[in-house]
Amino acid sequence: MDPNKRPDDMERITTPEQARAFIDQQVAACREQIGDKNVLLALSGGVDSSVVAALLIKAVGKQLICVHVNHGLMRKGESEQVIDVFKNQMDANLVYVDATDRFLDLLAGVSEPEKKRKIIGAEFIRVFEEEARKVAGDVSFLAQGTIYPDILESDGVKAHHNVGGLPDDLQFELCEPVKLLFKDEVRVVGRELGLPESMVERQPFPGPGLGVRCLGAITRDRLEALREADAILREEFGNAGLAGKVWQYFVVVPDFRATGVRDGKRAYDWPAIIRAVNTVDAMTATVPELDWALLKKITDRILAEVPGICRVVYDLTPKPVGTIEWE
Ligand code: XMP
Numbered sequence: 001m002d003p004n005k006r007p008d009d010m011e012r013i014t015t016p017e018q019a020r021a022f023i024d025q026q027v028a029a030c031r032e033q034i035g036d037k038n039v040l041l042a043l044s045g046g047v048d049s050s051v052v053a054a055l056l057i058k059a060v061g062k063q064l065i066c067v068h069v070n071h072g073l074m075r076k077g078e079s080e081q082v083i084d085v086f087k088n089q090m091d092a093n094l095v096y097v098d099a100t101d102r103f104l105d106l107l108a109g110v111s112e113p114e115k116k117r118k119i120i121g122a123e124f125i126r127v128f129e130e131e132a133r134k135v136a137g138d139v140s141f142l143a144q145g146t147i148y149p150d151i152l153e154s155d156g157v158k159a160h161h162n163v164g165g166l167p168d169d170l171q172f173e174l175c176e177p178v179k180l181l182f183k184d185e186v187r188v189v190g191r192e193l194g195l196p197e198s199m200v201e202r203q204p205f206p207g208p209g210l211g212v213r214c215l216g217a218i219t220r221d222r223l224e225a226l227r228e229a230d231a232i233l234r235e236e237f238g239n240a241g242l243a244g245k246v247w248q249y250f251v252v253v254p255d256f257r258a259t260g261v262r263d264g265k266r267a268y269d270w271p272a273i274i275r276a277v278n279t280v281d282a283m284t285a286t287v288p289e290l291d292w293a294l295l296k297k298i299t300d301r302i303l304a305e306v307p308g309i310c311r312v313v314y315d316l317t318p319k320p321v322g323t324i325e326w327e
């Protein structure tokens with residue numbers, strides 16, 4: 001039997017009972033696989049890695065070493081939530097690395113999107129590798145949040161920059177407890193493991209994070225304006241009951257300014273671009289018709305609360321022709 005093939009008769013996990021049965025089965029399987037060894041996990045805070053972390057905490061407790069790399073391009077509150085949920089609530093063995101300065105220093109002056117992606121991806125591996133080396137002697141396994149679509153799309157190799165390229169002397173045996181699950185099943189399992197709804201229902205977030213939404217060469221002040229505006233957008237979408245209904249929604253801040261007038265004086269600040277899309281597979285996407293009052297409320301709040309932003313626009317471009325991200 002191919003361990004990377006979902007058996008034809010495997011039931012779709014939709015109920016808490018099914019999730020509990022899956023959790024019991026995987027806890028036993030992970031215990032069996034890991035024994036008394038240690039296992040390392042790059043914990044981004046996304047649904048997949050969070051569910052794997054919660055499962056492995058249940059299975060092997062402190063033998064799991066979670067590494068959360070904050071590249072400085074996380075959304076507002078995300079790293080704090082990882083620490084709160086995993087360290088404070090689940091008492092996990094969590095290594096938190098604030099690598100903000102390393103990433104932002106490397107990215108200074110770099111405006112080409114693919115170059116930014118490469119720098120972020122490579123530095124992520126470097127930081128994770130440094131942490132892995134510190135514990136390597138004691139670690140035999142590397143856990144990954146691979147899910148079934150990753151296997152289907154990439155022929156068994158997870159196309160994810162986070163842990164793809166560890167050097168040869170750091171080759172661990174893989175532990176991938178959710179690799180036969182689809183995303184909706186991972187969410188059901190996550191809920192049953194007690195993860196907060198905001199984590200379980202988290203919208204997809206690109207590996208390079210806010211780095212590809214702070215257009216052009218990233219500056220700290222513009223990145224901060226983006227983070228604040230994006231937090232307002234997410235909060236208001238949540239209040240309007242749209243979390244989990246609109247597939248992806250975020251703010252983009254370009255690297256040019258627009259003229260405005262604030263408190264009777266001329267302003268020359270950045271625009272904030274609201275992007276919201278619905279899609280099934282991210283290959284094509286449509287733009288939802290948002291409630292005007294909601295758009296107006298978000299606009300008013302961003303203009304009042306975010307220094308450096310003097311204009312808000314809603315991007316109506318479907319994919320194709322536009323991609324979902326701006327870079
Ligand atoms: P595009 O912009 O290509 O995005 O229409 C499609 C989906 O992919 C996400 N995306 C990325 N995810 N690393 C990732 O892990 C990346 O470099 C990256 N670029 C885009 C995007 O957020 C959308 O969900």
